[in-house]
Amino acid sequence: MSSLLILDDDPDVALAARLALRKLGAVAVRNDPRELWAALDEVAPDVLLLDMNFTPGATDGAAGLALLREVVARPRAPAVIxxxxxxxxxxxxxxxKAGAVDFITKPxxxxxxxxxxxxxxARRAPAPAMGELLGESTAMQGLRAQIAQVGASQASVLILGENGVxxxxxxxxxxxxxxxxxxxxxxxxxxxxxxALVESELFGHKRGSFTDARESRPGRFVAAAGGTLFLDEIGNLPLASQAKLLAALERREVTPLGSDRPVAVDVRVLAATNVAEAELFDARRFRPDLLYRLNTVVLRVPPLRERGAGDIALLLRHYLAQFAQRPVEITPDALVRLTAYRWPGNVRELRQACERATLLARGxxxxxxxxxLIAPAEAAPAGVTLDLDQREREAVQAALAQADxxxxxxxxxxxVSRAALYRRLEKHGL
Structure with missing residues (x-):
């Protein structure tokens, strides 16, 4: 089960956040910044929601920024919003710039x-450096070479690949x-x-522009000024929103909701999708003019099953050492079966399997x-449970991995419905 920690000196705000997020996992609340460090050790949150001001009348966010920098410097730091x-x-x-993964304005x-x-x-996995885009297969060496070549340009890049690659x-x-x-x-x-929130999130809004717009807020294009805006799973963007995104990219300006004045933006746009490349060229799903605007360069990230046993073994050693914080041995039989496994959830599934193994190892x-793991060719070998609860848990885990x-x-x-899935997450402690 996911673990969340909220640090806000306003108990009412913290309670509202806890109630809104309680279905996503266990939610802990602290109101005093002096309690943060003990709470991080006690709760070990996946995500920390961090207020930026803790002194009456303060609006500069200096206190929050100082805490943020200390939090992200910790080993295995949580994602900070x-x-x-x-x-x-x-x-x-x-x-x-200080390491937050996102920001949200109150109310x-x-x-x-x-x-x-x-x-x-979904992005809880740490973002490794370029040198940790691990793999010595021909496909990975080629991908790293493309990144080095394309990275220095201002070109828009479309990144294609299955979930978890x-x-x-x-x-x-x-x-x-x-x-x-x-x-x-x-x-x-x-x-x-x-x-309903796409336009506000990307382009921003002015106070009073819609029912819940109690404060003005910058959109993602403006907040990423001078840097890079990464639009993940762009293939899920509705057609109506695609037209507005195209206009922003062509004009290099956005107009916040409730405003009649466009704002110039200076960002490099990267996009990614797990949608099959052929499907992107279906005009009923994705606008061709937007596709051509986004895919100046296309990078294809290979699925793990196509990278070979060498890359799988390398990733196993890397993640097992990371989670165990020491070198870990694997039986020869296990290594053979792990490198032959198809890894439908790709690197994300491998990483989760390594974390599970270090936690539950019996020796x-x-x-x-x-x-x-249960290999498809081994539907029910000796020693593998046919327990329906266990199979249901594994199906839920696989679906979550595949859906990022x-x-x-x-x-x-x-x-199943979202409500039914939430019940199963609670049932299995996921």
Missing amino acids: VMTAYAEVELAVQAL WANERLVACVQAAL GKELVARALHRASPRSQGPLLAVDMGSLPE PVLTWEDFG GNISQAAKLLG
Whole structure:
């Protein structure tokens, strides 16, 4: 089960956030910044929602920025979403540069808050440096060479690949290789963003422009000024919103909701999708003119099953050492079966399997059973449970991995409602 921590000196605000997020996992609340460090050790949150001001009358966010920098410097730091009632663009940019994954302004719309946290949970895996886009296969060496070549340009890049292959890692590597590396990199999960909020999130809004717009806030294009805007799962963007995005890209300006004055924007746009490349050329699903605007360069991230046993073994060693914090041994039989496994959830599934193995290992040397995987060709070998509860748990885990942690998409894959999926998450402690 996911773990969330909210630090806000206003108990009413913290309670409202806790109630809005309680279905996403265990939610802890602290109101005093002096309690933060003990809470981080006690709760070990996946996501921290951090207020930016803790002194009456303070609006500069200095206290929150100081805490943010200390939090992200910790080993295995949580993803941090900053919260503030003062939506100055400069403060949002400073927070993103300091290591926040996102920002939200108070008061918020609950669906916006939930979408923001869901996206942060989906990206919980740490973003390694370019050198940790691991793999010595021909495909990975070629991908790293393309990143080095394309990164230094201003070209728009479309990153294609299945769920879990590491598309966001590629986007981060492109950003680090670019002249914009000192600017912010802001990622937006288009798949988890409600359609009604797309325009406000991307372009911003003015106070009073719609029912819940109690404060003005910058959109993602403005907040990412001077840096890179990464539009993840762009294939899920509705056609109506695609037209507005195209206009912004062509004019290099956005008009916030409720305003009649366009704002010039200076961002490099990277986009990614798990939609099959052929489907992107279906005009009923994706506008061809927007596709041509986004795919100046196309990078294709290979699925793990096509990278070979060498890359799988390398990734196993890397993640097992990371989670165990020491070298870990695997039985020869387990290594053979792990490198032959198809890994439908790709690198994300491998990473989760390594974490599970280090937590549940029954001895000093890891066996195949410690990883909790069932190979398709081994429907029910000796020792593998046929327990329906266990199979249901594994199906939920696989759906979450395939859907990048997006609850709505995972529910569709399983053929159940969101409410039914939430009940199963609670039932199995996921």
